Amino acid sequence: MEKILEVQGLKKTFQLSAKQQKIEKTKEKFKAAVNDLSFTAYRGEVFGLLGPNGAGKTTTLRMLATLIRPDQGDALLDGSSVVKEPEAVRRKIGFLTSELKLEEFFTPNYLFGFFADLHGVSAEEKQQRRERLFSRFGIDKFAEVKVGNLSTGMKQKVSLVISLVHDPDVIIFDEPTNGLDVLTAKVVTDFLMDLKNQGKTIIVSTHIFSLIEKICDRVGIIIDGRMAECDSLEAVCAGKSLEERFFELYEEKVGKIE
Amino acid sequence: MKKDMLTIIKKEFARFFGDRRMVFITVLMPGLMIYILYTFMGKGLMREFSTDDAYVASAYVQNMPEELSSALRGLSVEWAELAEGETEAAKAAVTAREADMVLVFPADFSAVVAEYEVSDGAAPNVEIYYNSTEAESAKLYNVVGRVLDVYEQSMANKFDVNAGSGTYDLASEKDATGQMFAMMLPLLLMTFLFSGCSSIAPEAIAGEKERGTIATLLVTPMKRSALALGKIISLSAIALLAGLSSFLGTMLSLPNLMGGAETGMDASVYVLSDYLLLLGIILTTVLVLVALMSIISACAKNIKEAGTANAPLMIVSMAVSLSTMFGGTGEKNLGLFCIPLYNSAQCMHGIFSFQYVPGQIVVTIVSNLVCALLLAWVLTRLFNSEKVMFAK
Numbered sequence: 001m002e003k004i005l006e007v008q009g010l011k012k013t014f015q016l017s018a019k020q021q022k023i024e025k026t027k028e029k030f031k032a033a034v035n036d037l038s039f040t041a042y043r044g045e046v047f048g049l050l051g052p053n054g055a056g057k058t059t060t061l062r063m064l065a066t067l068i069r070p071d072q073g074d075a076l077l078d079g080s081s082v083v084k085e086p087e088a089v090r091r092k093i094g095f096l097t098s099e100l101k102l103e104e105f106f107t108p109n110y111l112f113g114f115f116a117d118l119h120g121v122s123a124e125e126k127q128q129r130r131e132r133l134f135s136r137f138g139i140d141k142f143a144e145v146k147v148g149n150l151s152t153g154m155k156q157k158v159s160l161v162i163s164l165v166h167d168p169d170v171i172i173f174d175e176p177t178n179g180l181d182v183l184t185a186k187v188v189t190d191f192l193m194d195l196k197n198q199g200k201t202i203i204v205s206t207h208i209f210s211l212i213e214k215i216c217d218r219v220g221i222i223i224d225g226r227m228a229e230c231d232s233l234e235a236v237c238a239g240k241s242l243e244e245r246f247f248e249l250y251e252e253k254v255g256k257i258e
Numbered sequence: 259m260k261k262d263m264l265t266i267i268k269k270e271f272a273r274f275f276g277d278r279r280m281v282f283i284t285v286l287m288p289g290l291m292i293y294i295l296y297t298f299m300g301k302g303l304m305r306e307f308s309t310d311d312a313y314v315a316s317a318y319v320q321n322m323p324e325e326l327s328s329a330l331r332g333l334s335v336e337w338a339e340l341a342e343g344e345t346e347a348a349k350a351a352v353t354a355r356e357a358d359m360v361l362v363f364p365a366d367f368s369a370v371v372a373e374y375e376v377s378d379g380a381a382p383n384v385e386i387y388y389n390s391t392e393a394e395s396a397k398l399y400n401v402v403g404r405v406l407d408v409y410e411q412s413m414a415n416k417f418d419v420n421a422g423s424g425t426y427d428l429a430s431e432k433d434a435t436g437q438m439f440a441m442m443l444p445l446l447l448m449t450f451l452f453s454g455c456s457s458i459a460p461e462a463i464a465g466e467k468e469r470g471t472i473a474t475l476l477v478t479p480m481k482r483s484a485l486a487l488g489k490i491i492s493l494s495a496i497a498l499l500a501g502l503s504s505f506l507g508t509m510l511s512l513p514n515l516m517g518g519a520e521t522g523m524d525a526s527v528y529v530l531s532d533y534l535l536l537l538g539i540i541l542t543t544v545l546v547l548v549a550l551m552s553i554i555s556a557c558a559k560n561i562k563e564a565g566t567a568n569a570p571l572m573i574v575s576m577a578v579s580l581s582t583m584f585g586g587t588g589e590k591n592l593g594l595f596c597i598p599l600y601n602s603a604q605c606m607h608g609i610f611s612f613q614y615v616p617g618q619i620v621v622t623i624v625s626n627l628v629c630a631l632l633l634a635w636v637l638t639r640l641f642n643s644e645k646v647m648f649a650k
């Protein structure tokens with residue numbers, strides 16, 4: 001199996017604001033959101049990062065997408081370092097989170113062209129990809145409708161398609177089904193399976209066990225910014241359900257859940 | 259880098275010009291509103307200060323002296339004789355706008371005046387009661403005052419001042435107009451440019467940050483400097499349109515405001531080169547303002563915060579343009595023209611009053627451009643900063 005992502009000892013510490021200190025009930029000024037985190041993902045697999053709220057999933061994926069810089073460690077994405085070659089990394093990945101929004105004023109068609117231009121996609125390829133992706137995901141029907149007038153499910157599809165304008169090999173997706181109803185969530189998971197079948201590597205983060213069980217080949221369980229367990233889904237579960245295994249690990253690392 | 263910048267500029271234009279409502283509100287409306295407002299204000303003022311020639315005033319007079327009788331009765335006034343003790347009631351009528359004037363001469367006015375010597379001290383006093391809020395009354399006050407002055411002078415006339423019929427103010431009409439424009443326009447222009455910029459920069463930067471659309475741009479391989487420059491250039495172009503619209507509205511309607519044809523005020527006293535220099539100043543001023551506001555907006559959490567944070571900048575730009583109303587133009591230290599905003603206001607004043615020094619304009623334009631570039635660099639740093647863009 002060919003390694004496509006190698007995460008090596010990533011660390012990220014945030015300075016806590018007074019408000020955050022209150023919320024987290026701590027007097028510490030700093031918090032290691034991600035602490036010495038390492039894992040590897042292989043080409044063509046779906047890798048899931050599982051963890052409770054505040055575990056450091058979003059922080060990890062943002063470092064991989066080069067939106068924030070790690071304090072320590074590095075990650076090699078298809079050979080490019082997120083620390084030293086952020087632009088090369090951005091060229092190779094499609095990054096998607098619910099915080100990234102599309103301008104509501106524009107149509108899917110316009111936005112596709114706009115982002116393709118920013119990614120330096122040639123006119124010919126742009127046209128081909130647009131046709132292929134729009135028809136496959138049924139965007140043709142509302143390609144000329146302003147994003148602001150689309151339903152949440154349609155918007156999500158458009159965001160997904162736009163994150164693929166440059167045909168990246170690796171797709172990084174933070175909480176893909178968070179806040180979506182069952183129908184829209186299914187659209188998204190089907191979409192991801194579709195991408196997997198095309199040979200793309202997919203890194204997702206979630207706190208939903210069923211999503212991992214449904215789409216992931218391998219899983220990393222992240223607790224308090226550290227990797228608690230990382231292996232194939234079968235190996236991690238070891239005959240039990242993922243949920244059971246997760247709580248076992250959690251009690252082992254943190255203590256009894258009150 | 260250049261290609262990405264153009265892509266961003268194209269998108270910003272598509273966003274702005276694709277929204278007809280936005281174009282109308284930010285570009286067309288300010289100019290139109292100013293034109294209509296100033297024109298109506300001008301018309302209103304003219305009406306307020308002009309009086310009806312056919313009007314016959316009604317006034318009270320007490321102890322009308324024989325020598326003045328014909329002059330006063332020659333005016334288009336209906337004089338009612340007032341007996342001793344009726345003065346207060348008549349004054350109340352003036353306050354109530356029912357009468358235009360109460361004119362009170364001392365008893366035996368002619369005799370008292372004839373006997374009076376300057377060394378005697380307190381001179382005999384004529385009282386003219388009038389109502390300044392009533393145009394006809396105010397006019398009558400001037401007319402009667404003049405009649406009395408003429409009479410007083412005729413009694414002891416040693417010399418006259420400007421008694422001939424020629425024009426004594428030798429200022430050219432052009433300079434007079436220039437002085438008027440130079441007094442009003444730097445402040446107005448700066449206000450328009452500021453409001454043009456502030457109607458779009460917070461929305462386009464803090465708004466995009468608040469809505470999470472700028473983060474979507476940051477995951478593309480585009481250089482942050484391309485984003486910063488693209489934003490500044492496109493926003494400046496739009497702000498410029500808004501500013502120019504207000505400017506046009508002002509230039510066309512200011513003569514109406516100041517009395518139009520009667521005062522001979524006309525924007526055509528300026529020639530093409532004046533306008534071109536002005537355009538250079540305006541253009542670079544907008545670049546600086548937009549860059550400053552972009553930085554403020556990038557640091558702000560949302561549009562509202564950006565709007566509030568712009569207030570001190572507004573005070574500064576108003577203050578520098580007000581400063582042109584005081585202190586002359588002409589030979590000033592060129593170093594002063596390196597200070598952004600201040601230099602712009604000074605140059606505008608200089609151009610409008612025909613007193614600019616070319617070196618000042620050049621220094622202003624160059625230093626504004628340098629300043630805008632420096633600010634663009636700061637904005638790039640901000641777009642690169644995770645603390646600013648992804649703060650919790």
Ligand SMILES: Nc1ncnc2c1ncn2[C@@H]1O[C@H](COP(=O)(O)OP(=O)(O)OP(=O)(O)O)[C@@H](O)[C@H]1O
Pocket residue numbers: 014015016017020031033051052053054055056057058059060207648649650
């Ligand atoms: N920009 C920031 N400034 C300060 N603290 C931060 C920042 N981003 C994240 N944190 C803190 O780091 C910790 C990890 O946050 P992160 O968002 O990575 O968790 P997560 O696993 O994605 O959780 P969730 O399931 O809630 O999305 C949290 O305690 C969070 O408060």
Ligand SMILES: [Mg+2]
Pocket residue numbers: 057058059174175
């Ligand atoms: Mg998260």
